[in-house]
Amino acid sequence: MLQINNLHANVGDKPILKGLTLSLNAGEIHAIMGPNGAGKSTLGYVLSGRPGYEVTEGSVTFNGQDLLALEPHERAAAGLFLGFQYPVEIPGVSNVQFLREALNAQRKYRGEAPLTGGEFLKVAREQAGALGMDMDMLKRPVNVGFSGGEKKRNEMVQMGIIDPALAILDETDSGLDIDALRTVGDGINRIMRKPDKAVLLITHYQRLLDYVKPDFVHVLDGGRITRTGGAELALELERDGYKELAA
Amino acid sequence: MTDDIEIKDKAAWDAAEKVADYEHGWSSDIETDFAPKGLNEDTVRFISAKKNEPEWMLEWRLKAFAMWKTMEAPDWAKLNVPPIDYQDAYYYAAPKAKPKLNSLDEVDPEILRVYEKLGIPIAEQKLLAGVEGGEDGGLPQRRVAVDAVFDSVSVATTFRAELDRAGVIFRSISEAIKEYPDLVRKYLGKIVPMHDNYFATLNCAVFSDGTFVYIPEGVRCPMELSTYFRINAENTGQFERTLIVADKGSYVSYLEGCTAPMRDENQLHAAVVELVALDDAEIKYSTVQNWYPGDAEGKGGIYNFVTKRALCQGRNSKVSWTQVETGSAVTWKYPSCVLNGENSVGEFYSVAVTNNHQQADTGTKMIHNGKGSRSTIVSKGISAGHSNNTYRGLVRVAPNAEGVRNFTQCDSLLLGSLSGAHTVPYIEVRNPSAQIEHEATTSKISDDQMFYAMARGLNAEEAVTLIVNGFAKEVLQQLPMEFAVEAQKLLGISLEGSVG
Ligand SMILES: Nc1ncnc2c1ncn2[C@@H]1O[C@H](COP(=O)(O)OP(=O)(O)O)[C@@H](O)[C@H]1O
Ligand SMILES: [Mg+2]
Numbered sequence: 244m245l246q247i248n249n250l251h252a253n254v255g256d257k258p259i260l261k262g263l264t265l266s267l268n269a270g271e272i273h274a275i276m277g278p279n280g281a282g283k284s285t286l287g288y289v290l291s292g293r294p295g296y297e298v299t300e301g302s303v304t305f306n307g308q309d310l311l312a313l314e315p316h317e318r319a320a321a322g323l324f325l326g327f328q329y330p331v332e333i334p335g336v337s338n339v340q341f342l343r344e345a346l347n348a349q350r351k352y353r354g355e356a357p358l359t360g361g362e363f364l365k366v367a368r369e370q371a372g373a374l375g376m377d378m379d380m381l382k383r384p385v386n387v388g389f390s391g392g393e394k395k396r397n398e399m400v401q402m403g404i405i406d407p408a409l410a411i412l413d414e415t416d417s418g419l420d421i422d423a424l425r426t427v428g429d430g431i432n433r434i435m436r437k438p439d440k441a442v443l444l445i446t447h448y449q450r451l452l453d454y455v456k457p458d459f460v461h462v463l464d465g466g467r468i469t470r471t472g473g474a475e476l477a478l479e480l481e482r483d484g485y486k487e488l489a490a
Numbered sequence: 491m492t493d494d495i496e497i498k499d500k501a502a503w504d505a506a507e508k509v510a511d512y513e514h515g516w517s518s519d520i521e522t523d524f525a526p527k528g529l530n531e532d533t534v535r536f537i538s539a540k541k542n543e544p545e546w547m548l549e550w551r552l553k554a555f556a557m558w559k560t561m562e563a564p565d566w567a568k569l570n571v572p573p574i575d576y577q578d579a580y581y582y583a584a585p586k587a588k589p590k591l592n593s594l595d596e597v598d599p600e601i602l603r604v605y606e607k608l609g610i611p612i613a614e615q616k617l618l619a620g621v622e623g624g625e626d627g628g629l630p631q632r633r634v635a636v637d638a639v640f641d642s643v644s645v646a647t648t649f650r651a652e653l654d655r656a657g658v659i660f661r662s663i664s665e666a667i668k669e670y671p672d673l674v675r676k677y678l679g680k681i682v683p684m685h686d687n688y689f690a691t692l693n694c695a696v697f698s699d700g701t702f703v704y705i706p707e708g709v710r711c712p713m714e715l716s717t718y719f720r721i722n723a724e725n726t727g728q729f730e731r732t733l734i735v736a737d738k739g740s741y742v743s744y745l746e747g748c749t750a751p752m753r754d755e756n757q758l759h760a761a762v763v764e765l766v767a768l769d770d771a772e773i774k775y776s777t778v779q780n781w782y783p784g785d786a787e788g789k790g791g792i793y794n795f796v797t798k799r800a801l802c803q804g805r806n807s808k809v810s811w812t813q814v815e816t817g818s819a820v821t822w823k824y825p826s827c828v829l830n831g832e833n834s835v836g837e838f839y840s841v842a843v844t845n846n847h848q849q850a851d852t853g854t855k856m857i858h859n860g861k862g863s864r865s866t867i868v869s870k871g872i873s874a875g876h877s878n879n880t881y882r883g884l885v886r887v888a889p890n891a892e893g894v895r896n897f898t899q900c901d902s903l904l905l906g907s908l909s910g911a912h913t914v915p916y917i918e919v920r921n922p923s924a925q926i927e928h929e930a931t932t933s934k935i936s937d938d939q940m941f942y943a944m945a946r947g948l949n950a951e952e953a954v955t956l957i958v959n960g961f962a963k964e965v966l967q968q969l970p971m972e973f974a975v976e977a978q979k980l981l982g983i984s985l986e987g988s989v990g
Contacts, residue, residue: 291945294937319947331942335960344956345946352947384960401946 244269244306244441245290245409251300252289259285261466262301267409272435272442274452274477277463278485283445284328286463287411291325292318305409319345320352322408324401326415328445330394333385338397339367341385342404349405370403374430391418399430410435411443416451428454449481528577531555534695537582541664544671554684554694561688567851568880568912571793571820574758581696581729635660635715649713656712658742659704663731666702673704677735681764681801681828689760689795689822693729697762700730705740705771714970716745732763736771738804743774745973759818760795769804769831774812776969778977781817783984788847788876791819798825802834802863810837811854812968814977816984819848824882826855829863836865839965841977843958843984844877844909853883853914858894858924867898870962872981873909874988880912887924894924902932903961905954905988955982 245267252260259282267273277283289296290303292315303310310318333341347357358366371381374396386394395415402410412431416424432455435442444457452460452474460476461468464485470476526533534555538548563574635649653660659670666674684694701717717732736742759781765773775798784791794817800809811825827836838854856865865885873879879902887894902911913930935957943953959966959978966974 293941293945314949315941315944316947316949316952319945325945327942327945331936331938333939333943333957333960335963336956341943341946341956344952345943345948348949348952349947405946 245310245443246304247290247301248303249301250286250289250298250303252285253297253299254285254295258299259466260289263463263467265461265468267441267443269408269441270438271458272444272455274444274446274457274460275463276446276460276477276480276485281463282466283463284413287325287328287413287443287445290318290411291315291323316348317352319405319407320349324405324407324410326395326398326402326410326412328413328417330386330389330398332387332389334387336385338381338383338385338400339364342367342401346405366404367400370400373403373433374400375426376400392420392423395419396423396427399427399434403430403434406434408439409441409443411445413445414447415444416446416448424451425454427451431455449477452477527580529579529581529696533581537696537698540582541667543664543667546671546675547667550679550684551695554691555696557685558688558691558695561691563688567822567882568878568914569820569822569849569851571849574793576692579758582698635713652712657706657709658711659702660715661702663697663700663702663733666733670702670704673735674702674733677733677764677766679764681766682762682797682799687797690762690797693731693760693762693797697729697731700732700761701734702732703734703742703744705734705736705742707737708739709737710740711742714743714745716747718747728757728759728761730761732761734763734765734773734775736765736767736773736807738768739770740768741772741774743970744776745970746775746777747780747973757791758793758795761797763796763798763825765798765800765809767800767802767804767807767809767831767834770806771804772808772810773800774810775800775825776973777811777813777815778969778973778980779813779815779817779821780980782819783817783848784819784846786846786875788819791848792817793820794818794823795820796823798823800825800827800836802827802829802831802836802860804831804834805860806833806835807831808835808837810835810839810968812837812839812965813841813852814962814965814969814973814980815840815842815850815852816980818850821848821850821852823852824854826857827865828857828859829865830859831863832860833862833864834860835863837968838865838867838869838883839968840868840881841870841872841962841965841981842879842881843872843981844874844879845984845986845988846875846877848875848877850878851880851882853881855884855886856896858885858887858891858896861891862893863891864895865897867896867900868964869898869900870965871900871902871911872905872958872961872985873902873911874905874985876908878910878912880914882914882916884916884918885926886916886918887921887926889920891921892923894921894926896924896926898926898928899964900928900930901961902930903958904932904934905985951982951986954985954988958982958985 247263247265250260250263275283289298298311305321308321313321343363350357367381368378371378376396386397389397395418398415415427419427428451444455457474460472460474462470534551538551635653682690684691703715705711734744765775767773781792781794802809809827815821825838829836836856842850842852844850853869854867867883869881871879871881881900883898885896900913904911911932915928917926919926939957940953943956948956958981966977969977
């Protein structure tokens with residue numbers, strides 16, 4: 244589904260990704276772990292086309308398409324979803340309005356008919372319900388006044404409504420209490436654990452991986468993948484830390 | 491068919507209908523009946539004669555014209571306006587065409603088509619259609635009576651009979667001068683006096699048409715009233731005049747919309763709107779202003795110099811101005827409330843968008859003379875391109891007005907780095923019991939917001955439109971439903987090209 248080959252990228256003038264190679268097949272969940280500043284968020288931004296993140300070398304193919312040639316909204320329409328480490332507030336725009344417009348913009352781009360208000364609300368209600376978010380919250384402005392945990396939960400509601408093929412989830416687990424972590428973990432499994440979908444799970448902690456079992460775990464350090472293993476690698480990292488591993 | 495549409499000047503209507511075959515932005519080659527070019531006493535007499543006005547009206551106009559000649563254009567606004575050659579314009583233009591012999595029944599669908607081309611909100615068209623007996627997809631029966639003004643003349647008014655039954659007078663001002671001279675004379679020029687300002691005085695001399703509304707005591711106007719103004723003829727100034735009187739305990743919601751075709755030359759628009767609310771009366775006045783703003787280089791566009799003022803004369807009277815200003819090359823406009831009545835209320839909700847080389851200097855005045863009077867001001871300025879957007883507002887409290895309250899919120903949003911936003915509040919409080927609050931913010935659309943919206947599937951323009959609509963929401967939600975939808979779209983359209 245996703246092939247990243249020898250990816251180099253700068254933020255401003257500073258090289259951050261330095262030859263990153265990674266492949267995800269449909270049906271797989273990959274976890275990426277690594278120390279602060281390793282370039283994990285940068286990878287998510289580069290894959291979703293954030294302005295200011297400049298690819299200097301390498302290629303990325305997503306379902307056969309040259310991903311890097313697409314605008315951010317085109318990548319979204321092609322099925323890519325980025326769960327933000329720091330979800331953004333948009334005052335005066337309700338979650339419902341935001342998501343309906345976003346979803347219908349994607350559908351339009353793909354040549355699909357827009358969802359009516361009623362159809363959309365049905366989907367939104369289901370997804371919010373499954374993630375334990377009440378409808379009042381969906382009517383509130385996007386992320387405004389939400390707690391850190393509520394923002395992350397909201398990212399998952401958005402993912403459920405948009406129903407992407409590939410989700411890159413950037414530290415979706417940070418800021419969640421134990422109950423919320425379970426809800427979010429269940430949500431990821433329910434929405435994304437499907438034969439035709441894939442997930443790139445960026446996390447610092449093993450605890451989310453108790454709920455969402457990864458098929459592969461990668462260590463990202465110094466802008467490239469330094470080690471790849473199965474679910475047990477995460478446990479090893481938790482026990483020994485990145486330093487031990489590098490040594 | 492339960493109601494009628496009165497076509498006042500069949501020839502003018504037919505011409506207007508022909509014009510409507512063009513999208514706004516295009517004017518047609520219809521024949522137009524002009525006054526001679528230029529401005530002198532004869533022009534004033536010509537206009538008055540064309541309208542068969544009574545002698546008192548002509549005298550009033552001539553007095554205003556004499557006064558105007560002694561006045562100078564104001565220069566205190568933060569606007570850069572080249573000198574206007576008042577002799578190089580027409581002051582009266584009426585569409586002219588050969589009369590056709592259609593019955594009213596045949597005209598109905600055409601009216602819908604005309605309004606569609608004029609850009610009247612879709613939902614309103616549906617409502618109009620519903621009244622005609624057509625099916626309407628579950629929309630509540632909210633209806634809007636429309637007065638359409640083309641260049642200098644009012645060409646049609648809808649729902650006349652039903653409004654008449656309710657005792658509501660909804661007429662073009664030319665008709666009202668003849669049919670209800672006492673009522674018109676009692677209020678005309680009493681809220682905005684003839685000498686008020688250069689453009690208002692000019693309007694007194696040459697006003698061509700406009701709308702008169704009277705809501706009798708205790709009557710809640712059975713539907714929304716609306717006027718659509720369109721400047722079509724080349725080189726023509728439009729000077730409309732609106733007078734709305736809400737008698738004791740009455741209520742009316744009035745909508746004003748405007749369009750003009752693209753032209754290279756600037757065209758002058760100088761309207762006067764006067765509102766009076768007596769005891770316990772309420773007037774809600776909403777404007778969506780979409781005059782041609784000029785091209786991306788700043789060529790052409792409407793000069794919009796408008797005087798709008800409300801007199802909240804009665805106890806507990808209330809006037810609410812809501813405006814969405816997206817058009818015009820230059821906007822000079824301060825819808826105000828003189829709050830004379832005890833516990834009277836004034837509100838001003840404004841969104842002003844400027845793009846390219848547009849300039850807007852707009853705001854309000856809240857003059858608190860009555861005890862316990864309250865006012866709310868919410869102004870949202872959005873500037874893009876090379877444009878300049880100024881909020882200018884006055885809050886004044888008279889010495890014996892006890893217990894006055896005002897809340898002002900002024901927010902500016904900047905797109906790009908070449909545009910300007912300015913806030914100029916004047917606060918004059920002469921009574922210590924007054925509570926005055928003023929808050930102001932200036933912000934930019936952040937890269938984070940843009941990317942977040944785009945990562946969810948919106949393209950750059952959709953993302954800007956969404957964020958801007960969120961910014962303006964407090965104001966947009968004051969508009970009647972149909973207008974709000976239209977206004978949201980307009981905000982997006984006016985900001986086109988403002989993001990890379
Ligand atoms: N906008 C930016 N400008 C300059 N440097 C940045 C910017 N964003 C991130 N960086 C730098 O890039 C590196 C990788 O950051 P990031 O991808 O956020 O790491 P991680 O998510 O793995 O903690 C860090 O050294 C960080 O300081
Ligand atoms: Mg990070």
